[in-house]
Amino acid sequence: MGKEKGVWQLYEYDYKTGDIKLKNRKCPRCGKTMAHHSNPPRWTCGGCSYTEYIREKKQG
């Protein structure tokens, strides 16, 4: 199962609607695909090194 993990990290499966969304977002600076990193959670652009930190949503 471990080998499959890399693929699924690129997508987000919504169990409620059954939709599969592409998790990777595009860089607001250069438009290249950004890579998701964890610890700390952030998006990093491979083109221009633009980094966007992700704020965790707290419920309640």
Ligand SMILES: [Zn+2]
């Ligand atoms: Zn960029």
